[in-house]
Structures are given as C-alpha cells and as structure tokens.
Amino acid sequence: NAGVTQTPKFQVLKTGQSMTLQCAQDMNHNSMYWYRQDPGMGLRLIYYSASEGTTDKGEVPNGYNVSRLNKREFSLRLESAAPSQTSVYFCASSDTTGPINYGYTFGSGTRLTVV
Amino acid sequence: AQSVTQLGSHVSVSEGALVLLRCNYSSSVPPYLFWYVQYPNQGLQLLLKYTSAATLVKGINGFEAEFKKSETSFHLTKPSAHMSDAAEYFCAVSDLAASYGKLTFGQGTILTVHP
Numbered sequence: 074n075a076g077v078t079q080t081p082k083f084q085v086l087k088t089g090q091s092m093t094l095q096c097a098q099d100m101n102h103n104s105m106y107w108y109r110q111d112p113g114m115g116l117r118l119i120y121y122s123a124s125e126g127t128t129d130k131g132e133v134p135n136g137y138n139v140s141r142l143n144k145r146e147f148s149l150r151l152e153s154a155a156p157s158q159t160s161v162y163f164c165a166s167s168d169t170t171g172p173i174n175y176g177y178t179f180g181s182g183t184r185l186t187v188v
Numbered sequence: 189a190q191s192v193t194q195l196g197s198h199v200s201v202s203e204g205a206l207v208l209l210r211c212n213y214s215s216s217v218p219p220y221l222f223w224y225v226q227y228p229n230q231g232l233q234l235l236l237k238y239t240s241a242a243t244l245v246k247g248i249n250g251f252e253a254e255f256k257k258s259e260t261s262f263h264l265t266k267p268s269a270h271m272s273d274a275a276e277y278f279c280a281v282s283d284l285a286a287s288y289g290k291l292t293f294g295q296g297t298i299l300t301v302h303p
Contacts, residue, residue, distance in 0.1 A: 104221065106290070113296075115278060116232075116278065117293075118291075118292075121290055123289075136284075156193035163231060174239065174289050176234050176237050176282075177235075179231040179232045180231055181230060181231040
C-alpha cells in the first residue's frame with residue numbers, strides 16, 4: 074500500500090543512548106518532514122527536507138540530526154537522548170513541485186520514551 | 189510568520205448535535221488551510237483542505253469548513269455528530285511560496301461525543 078512507513082513503532086531509551094528513527098515513502102514526493110507531538114502543543118517541526126540532498130531546521134531542532142538518504146528515505150537521529158525528548162514522532166511527506174499545496178501524508182508515528 | 193489558533197482544547201457534544209471546531213490563522217500571504225483528524229494511537233489523516241478554489245470545502249465523513257478571509261477563520265463543522273467522530277482535530281496553515289510546503293499546526297481540539 075502506498076504511504077509513509079515509520080520504524081520502530083515503540084522505543085524505550087535510557088538517557089544518553091542514541092537511536093535513529095527511520096522513515097520511507099513510496100509516493101515519489103520531493104519533500105519530507107519530521108514532527109514531534111506533545112500533549113497540548115500540537116505538532117512541532119523538527120527538521121524538513123525540501124528535496125533530495127537538502128535539509129533544514131524547523132522549530133525545535135536541538136538534540137536531533139537528520140539524513141535524507143535518497144528521495145524515499147528521511148531518517149531522524151537522537152545522538153544522546155534526554156527525557157525531554159520523550160514524545161511521539163511523526164514523519165510526513167508532500168509533493169511540493171507544483172503550484173498547489175495538497176498537504177501531507179503522515180506515517181503512523183513512533184512513540185519514544187526516554188528514562 | 190504563519191500561525192494557527194484553535195479555540196477550545198476540548199469540545200463535547202451529544203450524538204446528533206452540531207459539531208463546530210474553531211480555527212483562526214495568521215499568514216502574510218494567501219494561505220493554504222487544512223484540517224486533520226487523529227484517532228487514538230494513530231497518525232494524522234487529512235479531512236479537508238482549502239487551496240483557494242472555493243471558500244466552502246467539503247471533506248470526508250460529512251465534515252466541511254468555510255474559509256472567511258475577513259475573519260481569518262477556517263472553522264470545521266458537521267451537522268450531526270456520530271460516536272465515531274470522537275478524536276483529536278488539528279488545523280494547519282501553509283504558504284507554499286515561502287515555506288516549501290511546511291505546515292504550521294494548531295494545538296489541537298479533542299472532540300468528545302456523548303450518547
């Protein structure tokens with residue numbers, strides 16, 4: 074089925090550990106995004122990639138790094154996890170090559186707990 | 189800079205009653221506007237979108253929203269609530285020209301439907 078696939082779905086880390094969240098889309102979208110969702114705060118943009126080979130910071134980039142491996146894949150890395158990074162992480166993709174913004178297709182999310 | 193304000197973090201209605209979820213936006217250019225729905229432990233699903241074609245936009249599951257430029261609003265409505273409408277709803281804004289399709293989300297409104 075076409076869409077955005079995120080792995081893993083759940084993860085528990087100890088403070089200071091590192092991990093990479095994986096995201097892949099099969100819709101040939103040029104733009105991809107990483108958001109975090111926290112109660113009462115909506116979704117906040119961490120990083121985005123407007124096209125293959127480019128990445129830019131969003132609203133809350135501190136503590137994260139990203140890699141746009143190819144057009145399909147966009148990974149998010151936590152180098153040294155902190156309890157403040159406990160959240161639900163969503164990857165999304167969008168076709169932004171034309172004049173109309175049709176919005177995002179979202180993955181199902183990764184629920185991360187840092188203890 | 190673009191922003192979104194959703195009035196009311198929680199809305200409660202009876203089954204069969206009108207659903208009204210409020211969204212006001214701020215954007216320096218003509219915006220693209222979206223409503224997404226999130227069911228428990230799932231990703232976000234697009235309900236409807238405004239892309240300047242028509243001010244009254246119809247979406248899935250009987251929802252609709254009206255773009256009112258003079259009020260900078262994009263409120264979501266449904267004439268008759270169903271139990272299955274219970275979820276969290278997010279309003280989002282984008283100005284494609286400057287933002288590579290990035291969406292800015294509101295804080296979300298949790299809709300509860302009582303029998």
